[in-house]
Amino acid sequence: MSTAHEVPKTLMVSGFRVRRSFGLGGLSKGATIAAAMVLLADGLIATQAPVTLLVSLPVTLLALGLAAARRHGMSALAYYWAKMSWRRAARVEANSYRRQLLEYPYALDMPGVGASATLVKAHDPTTGKPVGVVHDRATGYMTISTLLAPGGSLMAPTGSVQSSLRTWSSVLEAMSTDEQVKGASVTIQITPGAGEALGDDVAARQDPGAPKLAKQIVAELVRTTPHATASVAPWMSVTVDPSATVNPPTDLAEQVGEAIKVVDSLDLSGTGTDIERRATDIDVRRLVRSAYDPAVFNARDADFEELSWSECGPQAADDNWEEYAHDGGVSVSWVLREMPRRPIAYSVLLPLLAPGRFQRRITIAYRVLDPHEGEAVLEREISHAYQREQATAEVKGRAKWSQRADSRRAEEAAAQVAGGAQVVDWTLMVTVTARNTADLPAARQELERAVKATRGIRMRPAYGAQAAVFAAGLPLGYNPLVKG
Numbered sequence: 027m028s029t030a031h032e033v034p035k036t037l038m039v040s041g042f043r044v045r046r047s048f049g050l051g052g053l054s055k056g057a058t059i060a061a062a063m064v065l066l067a068d069g070l071i072a073t074q075a076p077v078t079l080l081v082s083l084p085v086t087l088l089a090l091g092l093a094a095a096r097r098h099g100m101s102a103l104a105y106y107w108a109k110m111s112w113r114r115a116a117r118v119e120a121n122s123y124r125r126q127l128l129e130y131p132y133a134l135d136m137p138g139v140g141a142s143a144t145l146v147k148a149h150d151p152t153t154g155k156p157v158g159v160v161h162d163r164a165t166g167y168m169t170i171s172t173l174l175a176p177g178g179s180l181m182a183p184t185g186s187v188q189s190s191l192r193t194w195s196s197v198l199e200a201m202s203t204d205e206q207v208k209g210a211s212v213t214i215q216i217t218p219g220a221g222e223a224l225g226d227d228v229a230a231r232q233d234p235g236a237p238k239l240a241k242q243i244v245a246e247l248v249r250t251t252p253h254a255t256a257s258v259a260p261w262m263s264v265t266v267d268p269s270a271t272v273n274p275p276t277d278l279a280e281q282v283g284e285a286i287k288v289v290d291s292l293d294l295s296g297t298g299t300d301i302e303r304r305a306t307d308i309d310v311r312r313l314v315r316s317a318y319d320p321a322v323f324n325a326r327d328a329d330f331e332e333l334s335w336s337e338c339g340p341q342a343a344d345d346n347w348e349e350y351a352h353d354g355g356v357s358v359s360w361v362l363r364e365m366p367r368r369p370i371a372y373s374v375l376l377p378l379l380a381p382g383r384f385q386r387r388i389t390i391a392y393r394v395l396d397p398h399e400g401e402a403v404l405e406r407e408i409s410h411a412y413q414r415e416q417a418t419a420e421v422k423g424r425a426k427w428s429q430r431a432d433s434r435r436a437e438e439a440a441a442q443v444a445g446g447a448q449v450v451d452w453t454l455m456v457t458v459t460a461r462n463t464a465d466l467p468a469a470r471q472e473l474e475r476a477v478k479a480t481r482g483i484r485m486r487p488a489y490g491a492q493a494a495v496f497a498a499g500l501p502l503g504y505n506p507l508v509k510g
Contacts, residue, residue, distance in 0.1 A: 034184050037191075037372045041442065042365035043435050045403070048410040048417075055410075057093045057101075061086075098486045099363040105489065112347055112490040121345040125336075136339035138493045139504040145335045147307040148282045152290065158307035159282050160503035167208060167265050168285035169503035171305040171313075174260040176214075176298065190298035191372060195448070197292060202394040202448045206288045208265045209508035211391040213499050215259040215313075216381055217323060256381035261305060261313070263501050264289050265508055310501050314338045317500050319354035320385055320459060343493065349466065350492035355459045356466050358473060359488045359495035362454040366482030367431070377479030378456060384469045385459045386476075389499040393451040393507035400449030404440040411436045451507050455495050456485065 049058035068082045092103035115121045123137040135141045142164035148157045160169040201207045225248050232244065268275055268284035275281045286304075294301055305313070311330040315338045316323040344351040349358050378388050395403060411433040415425035443449060456477075460469035477485050488495040497504050 036184060037187055038369040039372050039374075040369040041435070041439060042367070043407075043432070043439060044364065045407065046410060046414075046432075048413040050417075053090070053094055054101075061090050061093070064089075098489070099484070108490045109347070123340060123343045123345075125339075125341045135336060136502070137343065138345070139497045140339060140502040143503045145307055145310060145338075146278070146282055148286065150286055150290075150304060151283060155304065156306045156308075157286060157304045158310035158501075159285060160310065160501060161278070161282075162503045165267075166269055166281070167267050167503065167508070168282060169263050169265045169501065169505075170285060170289045171261045171263040171310065171501040172289070172294075173302040173305050173309060174262060174294075175300040175302045176258075176260055182298075187298070187372065189296065193296035194298075197294060197297060198392070198394050198450060199448050200292060201392075202396050202400070204288065204291075205396075206266050206268065206270045206284075207292075207394075208267050209391065209393045209505040210262065210264045211389055211498070211505055212262045213260065213387060213389040214379060215317075215385070215387045215499075216379065217257045217259070217320070217385045218381060218383060259313070260299070261501065262294075263503075263505075264292065265503065265505055305501060311335075311338050314500050314502060317387070317459075317496070318343075318352045320461065321354050345493040347490055348487045348492065350496050351463075352496075355461045356463050356469075357457050357459040357492070357496055358466070358470050359455060359457040359492050359499075360473060360477065360485040361488045361491075361495060363484040363486045365484075367435075368482070370482055374480050374483065375454075377476045380476070382458075382472050382476070384465070384472060386473070387457045387459075387499040389455045389457075391453050391455070391498065391505050391507050393505070395449045395451065397443075397448070400443055401440075403449055404436065404443055408433070408436045408440060453507065454483070454485070455488070455498055457496055457499050 047055035049055045050061075053061060064086050068079065068086055071082065072079045089103060092106065093101050095102040097105045112121065136143065142162050143160050144163060146159040146161050148159050149155065150157050157170065160171075161167075162169070201210060228244060228248055232241070266285040266288045268281040268288070271284070275284050289304075308327050308330050311333050312323075312325075312327075315330060315333060316325075318338075318340045322329070340352045342353060349356055351357075375388065378386070411429070415429045415433060418429060419425045439449070456473060458469045458473045460466045477483060494504070494506070498506055
C-alpha cells in the first residue's frame with residue numbers, strides 16, 4: 027500500500043536538534059573533564075612509579091578513543107559498557123523473570139521498571155466514572171491515561187491540519203507552565219485483525235448451495251482479510267506530581283484526586299482527536315496484560331476485572347540484547363537515533379502507523395521544559411555550537427559547514443522560544459510483537475521497512491534495554507524522560 031502523498035509547505039515541520047555539549051576531540055564536556063582528571067592521576071602516580079605509565083597510559087588512551095568514537099549513534103564506550111553489563115547480568119540470569127505464586131495476601135510486584143508501580147481504582151469526582159490511576163510508590167507520581175479516538179487528517183483541509191498542530195502546541199505550552207505535569211506520552215497500538223472470528227462467522231452463515239465461484243471469492247476474502255484489517259487503540263498518558271503544589275495533599279486519596287484534577291485541566295479539543303474516556307482500571311489491565319500476552323486482547327472485561335495488578339505483568343520473560351521474550355510472544359523495540367535535519371511532513375510517521383502482519387506499538391514520550399529552563403538550555407547550546415566552530419577554525423583554518431548549520435539551527439530555536447515557542451525533550455519508540463520466535467525475523471524486517479519508508483527518521487534497536495522500552499509504551503507510569 028502506498029502512503030506517499032503531496033504535503034503543502036505550510037505543513038512541513040522542522041527544528042529538530044540533538045543536544046550537544048562542547049568537549050575536546052569529539053568528547054562531551056563531562057568526558058573531557060573526566061579524561062583530564064584521569065590523565066592527571068596517571069601523571070601523579072607516575073611521579074612515584076614511572077613504570078605504571080606502561081599500563082595506565084595505553085588503557086586511558088583506549089578508553090578516550092572509545093569515548094570519542096561513535097557506534098549506533100552513541101559513544102562506542104557507552105555501547106560496549108552496556109554490552110558488558112548485559113552479559114554480566116545474563117551470566118547470573120538477572121535478565122530472566124519467572125513469576126512465583128505466593129500465598130494471599132503476598133504477591134510479587136511487576137518486574138523491571140514497573141516494580142514500584144501499583145494500580146489504584148478511583149472515581150472521577152466530576153463525572154463519577156471509574157478511573158485507573160497508576161501510582162509510583164518510589165516517586166509519588168501518578169499516571170492517568172486517556173483513551174482517544176483520532177480522526178484522519180490526510181483528506182482534511184490544510185487549514186484544519188494547521189489548526190490541529192497549533193492547538194497541540196498550546197497543549198504542550200500548558201504542560202510547560204504547570205509544575206505538577208512531569209511528562210506525557212502518546213501511544214498508538216495497531217493490532218492485525220483476527221481472522222479466526224471472521225472465518226467462523228462466514229462458515230456459519232454460508233449457504234451450502236451457493237455457487238462454487240462465490241464460495242471461492244468469499245474464501246479468498248477471508249484468507250486475505252486478516253492482513254488488511256487492524257484495530258487501532260490510541261491513548262495518552264500524563265504523569266503528574268500531586269505534591270508539587272502550595273498545599274500538597276497528605277494522603278493517597280487526596281493525591282489521586284489532585285492528579286485527576288490536573289489531567290482534567292488539559293484540554294485536547296481541537297487537536298484532531300476526540301477523548302473517548304479516561305482509562306478505567308479494567309482498561310489499564312487490558313492494555314498491559316494483552317501487551318504481554320496478545321492472545322487475550324479480545325477477552326471479556328470480566329476476565330481482566332478479576333486480575334490482580336501483579337498478574338497483569340509477564341508470568342515469564344527474558345530480556346535479551348535485541349529482543350524481549352514474554353508470555354505470548356517475542357518483541358523487538360527500537361528507539362529514535364536521529365531526526366532529519368531537513369523539514370519533514372507532519373505525516374512522516376504514517377508508514378509506522380500503517381497496518382502490518384504483526385502487532386505494533388508506536389510511542390512518543392514528551393518532557394516539556396518550563397520557559398526559563400528552555401531558554402537556559404538554548405543559550406547553552408548556542409555557546410557550545412560557537413565553541414565547536416572556533417575550536418575547528420583554530421585547528422583547520424575554518425569551521426565545518428555542518429557546524430555553521432548547527433549554530434544557525436540553535437539560533438533559530440532560540441529566536442522561536444523568544445517568540446513564545448516551547449522547548450520539548452521527546453523521543454520515539456516502536457515495539458513490534460511476533461507470536462513466536464519463528465516469526466521474529468519477519469517482524470524485524472517489517473519494522474525495518476516501515477522505518478525506511480519514513481525517508482529520514484533514523485532508529486536503532488534498544489540494545490540491552492528491550493524490557494524497559496517495551497514497558498515505556500504501556501500505561502505503567504514509566505516515562506524514560508521523567509526523572510524521579
